[in-house]
Amino acid sequence: MFLDGLRHRLLVQCPLERADSVAPIVARYQSGLVLTGPKPFKTVRHLRRLDHRGPILCDAGRYTGRHRVPASAGLSADWTAEQHELGLVALTDSGYLAAGDWPGLHRLLDDAADQPQPLVVTLPLAPGWFAERAQLTRLITTLNEARLPVAIVGDTFVASGLIRVLTASVPVLVLRSDIGALGAVCHGAHAGALGVMSGLFVPALMGHHRPSVLARIVDRTPALAHNWPCRCPECTGAVPIHLTPGGIYRHSLHTQLALADQLRHDPAAWRERCGAALHVHRKVGEVMPNWPAADALRWWHELEPPEIPRQTAGEHAPRLG
Ligand SMILES: [Zn+2]
Incomplete structure (x- = not known):
């Protein structure tokens, strides 16, 4: 390897x-x-x-x-x-x-x-x-x-x-x-x-939350209902609020790895995704008391396309011998 x-x-x-x-x-x-x-x-x-x-x-x-x-x-x-x-x-x-x-x-x-x-x-x-x-x-x-x-x-x-x-x-x-x-x-x-290792990854919010918190959000945000059902192999279309601890962990891996597949390491796609999650956070914040600000998501979303040389195999090959 x-x-x-x-x-x-x-x-x-x-x-x-x-x-x-x-x-x-x-x-x-x-x-x-x-x-x-x-x-x-x-x-x-x-x-x-x-x-x-x-x-x-x-x-x-x-x-x-x-x-x-x-x-x-x-x-x-x-x-x-x-x-x-x-x-x-x-x-x-x-x-x-x-x-x-x-x-x-x-x-x-x-x-x-x-x-x-x-x-x-x-x-x-x-x-x-x-x-x-x-x-x-x-x-x-x-x-x-x-x-x-x-x-x-x-x-x-x-x-x-x-x-x-x-x-x-x-x-x-x-x-x-x-x-x-x-x-x-x-x-x-x-x-x-x-x-x-802990918490339930909620793709629409791009973060980990407790299942009981997600259940409360689901109750209070009927207009956002389409955001919560999950098609990962653990959930098979259900809203992930009744999983076992093992199921929560597997769901969280499936959803994050599937997201990685979907974004194909495209920085614009990542920032767009963070922006969409920010929008959902704002809606959730309207009905959930003391909902924390999603600072990391905002930071990523507002990041100027950075001047990062996209690394290529060619650049690295000499150093790897
Ligand atoms: Zn799932």
């Missing part, structure tokens, strides 16, 4: 215990898996035995949780080697990058430069990296000079900062995100991964 096999894909990130239920869903949409956990290799072999052929990445997740390590801990060569033995593009087992931790960033990039390719440097960037323009500019310059594909992690990006990182000349993946991962793929990210 080469990095090019991930291009424009919206992947699904999940813990190992969910892999069996997620694999058939991602296979249906030519999507792929990002398996998260310190010991994913048995699961990868298991999926291959089941003839799962789609792309798989392994995220060690060392940057999160109670035992998270800092970026200054560097990278493990064994972790990368194990992924290569399985025929995977290796995702480095980077630790957490606190805002402004330049020595940590250089440690990760230096260690990665010493490892064999194909390899993607995981960058678990603290939100602070995106907050200050000068720091972000220096970050992008540093990544361009390192000439290594990177994967930024998280769903709390300042969207404008995310868009700027996507202007880097190296491939940028966006992991562990929400539907914004699809926005990123539409705006030049090499690939994105959905990481939200």
Whole structure:
């Protein structure tokens, strides 16, 4: 597997215990898996035995949780080697990058430069990296000079900062995100991964909500009735308010991956879709008290067509060796 096999894909990130239920869903949409956990290799072999052929990445997740390590801990060569033995593009087992931790960033990039390719440097960037323009500019310059594909992690990006990182000349993946991962793929990210595990994805609202909240909306907005029935394999035309927890999760994957298929990484189609969802949010806000403003959707919808060089395989090929 080469990095090019991930291009424009919206992947699904999940813990190992969910892999069996997620694999058939991602296979249906030519999507792929990002398996998260310190010991994913048995699961990868298991999926291959089941003839799962789609792309798989392994995220060690060392940057999160109670035992998270800092970026200054560097990278493990064994972790990368194990992924290569399985025929995977290796995702480095980077630790957490606190805002402004330049020595940590250089440690990760230096260690990665010493490892064999194909390899993607995981960058678990603290939100602070995106907050200050000068720091972000220096970050992008540093990544361009390192000439290594990177994967930024998280769903709390300042969207404008995310868009700027996507202007880097190296491939940028966006992991562990929400539907914004699809926005990123539409705006030049090499690939994105959905990481939200809870809530019901409501396509008309382009976000996750509790089923009970959707049920209340359905009751109060008869004029919007055509927005709620879902034709995914879980719902088969029903309004998704009576699904089991497993059904909610599968519905959410089906609907987001189907949306990715539909938009075909077209930035104008994405922004139009955000605009349509904003309109529904406004209508819902008229009847639901304290309905929160959909700031992220508004931001995407109003985004000027950005000057992002749409990455081409040709541009990346030399760096991938
Ligand atoms: Zn559904």
